[in-house]
Amino acid sequence: MGSEAGTEPPRRVTIRDVAARAGVSKGAVSLTFNDRPGVSRATRDRIFAAARELGWSPHLSARSLSNSRVDTVGLAIARPARTLGLEPWSMEFVSGIESVLVERSCSLLLRLVRDVREEIAVQEAWWRGRQVGGSILVDLRDGDPRVPALRRLGLPAVVAGHPSLADGFTSVWTDDATAVTEAVRYLVALGHRRIARVGGAPGLGHTTIRKAAFEAAVREAGLGEGRTLATDFSGEEGARATRALLASADRPTAILYDNDIMAVAGLSVAAEMGLSVPADVSLLAWDDSQLCQLTHPTLSAMSHDVFGYGAQVAHRLFEVLDQAAPRAHQAPTPALTPRGSTAPPRRGEP
């Protein structure tokens, strides 16, 4: 049963069928659907009608085989094994990318990878197999091996990160150094003198940049060496780092976090240790997401339009695909959004 002789499988409708129905050649249909000149108004209409009646749309593999154009862009995100779910940042970023892709009817090929090595393999496979026309690189490391690898492949890409890490690729970056400086100055202006930082994964480009900026800003304020603890960006490590800081002899009165998840974790560690925020300790998050407004107190943050950032990156990728020369584009600098987790330190606290 099922494969009786006589029950023809319903052959896929192709451009040939549409052409036949409209009484024209395949070429005419192709020209029409790529709105190129050479087909009269009347014929176009007939062709569109025929296509609609047959429910036809072009087979994208066939199309990209012949015109060697691909309407898919790739994004691989390294997800440290322990952080199964992604942080809000990635999701907003993806949303932003999508918002641009959709209006060009392009698609996003997403892959979660374990590390940079694996990502290189994925990108290579994608490019070799012509599955993507270009890619987006995130979370650049210092001396990131992906950059030379993609260059060798000739894979068009845009780097979401500082130009110094992009080495000739088009990049979109935010001035984190300035933002960090602003954050520190704000805390200093509130009266804080012991400021610590819970930083992201060491080796990550923006971690390095922020760390340097933090140390410079603290020194400039005459507060000695700034203390930074490194983490892997996970909530657990954020909690651990906060616990270490708050339990130390010269407990800081203000902590700057490298993302929002860790700041949320910090908040609960403070509560757990019987410290009140912001009276005993001020917390300042990075990457302001919905989360920062759901806590009590709400989290002050260096906010940053991640959605718009993603959109701009996608936009620039299309420019690159259109042969634009590589360039560094600056996105808006993260700006302080003061909320309930920052305040002057208790009197008497130095």
Add this chain to the structure above:
Amino acid sequence: MGSEAGTEPPRRVTIRDVAARAGVSKGAVSLTFNDRPGVSRATRDRIFAAARELGWSPHLSARSLSNSRVDTVGLAIARPARTLGLEPWSMEFVSGIESVLVERSCSLLLRLVRDVREEIAVQEAWWRGRQVGGSILVDLRDGDPRVPALRRLGLPAVVAGHPSLADGFTSVWTDDATAVTEAVRYLVALGHRRIARVGGAPGLGHTTIRKAAFEAAVREAGLGEGRTLATDFSGEEGARATRALLASADRPTAILYDNDIMAVAGLSVAAEMGLSVPADVSLLAWDDSQLCQLTHPTLSAMSHDVFGYGAQVAHRLFEVLDQAAPRAHQAPTPALTPRGSTAPPRRGEP
């Protein structure tokens, strides 16, 4: 400059080049790369060597054009306009899917859409353009229009949701009704008599199921009608709903949430209103993510292996693509993970 006559563009290396270099026909190379019999060990080795030297891998569009097989699966996620970033749930689910796809070297085509209508359009375009071999459907509504739409298209799909919503498609579901009942019984056993629920978006299949189960369980416990407030799953609405409940005359002593974001929001609302958790009010989350362990107190939750769920769904999709008959598969039932946010109500509270 750049396009000087004489500087041949470096023509893409094709199967023909590999064949020539290995001294065989295209067919042999094809057989080798799809490891099909008919090529001797020695020849295979020569072919692989040639391919490696030339840095060749098959052009996937060409391949899928001729064998009409597609190695990409589609997933469209409806993201209510206000929730720009996605909830942890989606990300873990995507991770789970990926974990299965990767071992078949398949890719995930991801699209964020505004609503079901748009998703139908996307799925149709994907299928018509043969961009995906099959799709995964999430967040099913009661009488979801996607189901008949995909059936009409003949698009192979797996539904992540209750079989009653899948109407003949293969589905993977968790027994939420039982889980809700367990949650209510647990709270009742702790001594709670006024239990409320902050539910998800009305119209969503699992919302309906959970709501019914909740009401039945509450009634069964002799606690009258269970009160449920509907939300859109966002933190803001979770906060609003919690505020409404805690401000009402017969304030509940326990609240069951439909996801973890809202439970986190609820926690901070309680704090804001000067109520202590769990002494004054117990909170119980759903979809246990990392987040639940980062709060203070930590959130009790109905935990659920979302990663594994995604993996199973992907797995079943491959079965469907291999012509398996439609079936309903049950994933493990969410189980109670008691943490710090649930406890017996204060003495004296009825």
Add this chain to the structure above:
DNA sequence: GCACCCGGCTGGACCGGTTTACCGACGCGC
């Protein structure tokens, strides 16, 4: 010794589009 089978491999048709060379008809200027 002959028919037959079988593993190993080749040649070429084919998938469904795009692109290009070319063609007929028509209008225009001289």
Add this chain to the structure above:
DNA sequence: GCGCGTCGGTAAACCGGTCCAGCCGGGTGC
């Protein structure tokens, strides 16, 4: 009347693979 350009359209080559019919040579069975 003739050359010429333009418009609307066609036929066929081509993209880079897969797949199938068939060929060749060496066993095997009898």
